[in-house]
Amino acid sequence: MKTWDVIIIGGGIIGLSLAIALRKRGATVLVVERGEPGREASYAAGGMLVDCPLETPPALQLLATASARMYPEFAYELEIESGTRVDLRDCGTILFPSGEHAERDAAFAANHPLPGLLKELDPALADPHSPALYLKERSVDPRAITAAAWKTAKQRSVDFSSGDEVTAVTVADGRATGVKTTKTAFHGAKVVNCAGAWSGQIAPHAFPTRPVKGQMLCLAMPSRALLKHVVRSPEAYLIPRSDGRLLVGATVEEAGFDKRTDIATIQRLHRAALALIPELRHAKILEDWAGLRPGTPDALPILGETSTPGYYVATGHFRDGILLAPITAEVMTAVIEGRNPEFDLTAFSPSRF
Ligand SMILES: Cc1cc2nc3c(=O)[nH]c(=O)nc-3n(C[C@H](O)[C@H](O)[C@H](O)COP(=O)(O)OP(=O)(O)OC[C@H]3O[C@@H](n4cnc5c(N)ncnc54)[C@H](O)[C@@H]3O)c2cc1C
Structure with missing residues (x-):
């Protein structure tokens, strides 16, 4: 039976960026996407990389600023690896x-x-x-950067299952063991829910995303x-x-x-x-x-391990998911590997609801 170190539910910019970050650290990764990767919110976005205190929720400011700083490197890597221009603009x-x-x-x-x-x-x-x-803000083309992330992930040997919806995370002896889809099941030591606006629909946790x-x-x-x-x-x-x-x-x-x-x-x-x-x-x-x-109810992302060991969530990025992709990938990789992330994630804990 094939198993992966990490199964990611959802191939939007959040799931794809995390898949690449985990793969770089040596993990085997499967992304299970209901449709085609990158065709939902990440396709519809404007691509402004806003980290202005007049507009960014105060609790999100540190992450927003860190992610904005990471963008040139993040975009450059994806451009080089995928051969796709992502139109990162620096005009303000x-x-x-x-x-x-x-x-x-x-x-x-x-x-x-x-x-x-x-x-x-x-x-x-x-x-x-x-x-x-x-x-002094940047902007990026979300369709292009999501396509670049998909291509990069494939080139780095991330596995994909497209066109099959995850219905539940499977649990045995209190731990996540993989996912059940409409057609089959996949087995993995760890599972991350990156299903965007649909994150709350996957059993056993009804995250309050809308x-x-x-x-x-x-x-x-x-x-x-x-x-x-x-x-x-x-x-x-x-x-x-x-x-x-x-x-x-x-x-x-x-x-x-x-x-x-x-x-x-x-x-x-x-x-x-x-x-x-x-x-x-x-x-x-x-x-x-x-x-x-x-x-989400408090307009902040949900980031961290759930009450089911081995089951993690990275969702609820609301108006800032394109901006927050690099920092989300970084902090979630640390959490999934059992390391302390560079930022305090208490305000984003799944247990706050
Ligand atoms: C009009 C608009 C403008 C925006 N402008 C900006 C902006 O300027 N700057 C910015 O930073 N952000 C912006 N955003 C927000 C940004 O688009 C989102 O925060 C971000 O795309 C979220 O990424 P995601 O990967 O979590 O979600 P998504 O891109 O929605 O990806 C989730 C994926 O999960 C898949 N999925 C769902 N359920 C299942 C399931 N059960 N099984 C398998 N797969 C599943 C979906 O098919 C989808 O591909 C904007 C959004 C919109 C709609």
Whole structure:
């Protein structure tokens, strides 16, 4: 009977990054993916690598900052090993704060001034009549980096089972022994649940994850240089890609497992983009879509060993899973190997619910 050191449930960016990290340490790894790896939240994401205290939950700040720092190396390795460009961009973000916390925003803005006039930084931006600040953030193409991670994992001899859903983690004498799927069973010494918004559906632990829908729109910029920076305003965010695409996002909706887009919402995003960049009236609409972020009751990830020895979980990355992939892979590898992770994970413990 074939067995693996670690079985990972779910081939999104979290499961794939962890599979690579474990494999690098010598573990044999099987990823069991219900569909095709990288086609759920990790396919739908915008790819902003946000670690700004105005937006990141305080309990997540250390992990977010650490992961943002790891990104250039993480992306470089995946690009080299897979031969896939992931479009890691380093142009920074222009943020128009919501004004909800005016005093806090003003104090923060004083330390993050724009490095020039808005007109000079991104001439296509309409004059917003509201103060803007500048963040040294990166962005990445989530579809590309997830595809690169899948390719890298295969090249590093991670095994994959695609198109078969895990229904339960099997347990014997109180320890995890593998997974049961709709068609078969796989045996492994350790199991990690990386099933994103679906993590709570796999017996025996009903983690309180829920889908939080995000609708997005993709335009073709009339010229590739139309917008350089990521732009975030209270109405929408704009993420330029080096190939001339422009992503406009995103809604945050409680809509169950429904991934349909609706015209009124897509039109509202389109209007918000036009208000920020009037020249986009010439832009073609390439695509719209929706994805399901893995949400949790306190909007923090769930990371660690469960009450079933040998069964671990890395899920609930909500709006930051692309950003948090490298640090999640690092800390979870330590936890799974029985080492102390570099960061205190108490706030993310599965036992907090
Ligand atoms: C519109 C939108 C915009 C976003 N923008 C950003 C952003 O700018 N920056 C950022 O950092 N994050 C962003 N996110 C969040 C980010 O996409 C997620 O946090 C991240 O992709 C979660 O990765 P994951 O691997 O946990 O989940 P997923 O990518 O959803 O992967 C989970 C995988 O598990 C599989 N699976 C589920 N159940 C089973 C089962 N029973 N058996 C086998 N396989 C199973 C699924 O098929 C799926 O492939 C955004 C998300 C959305 C929807």
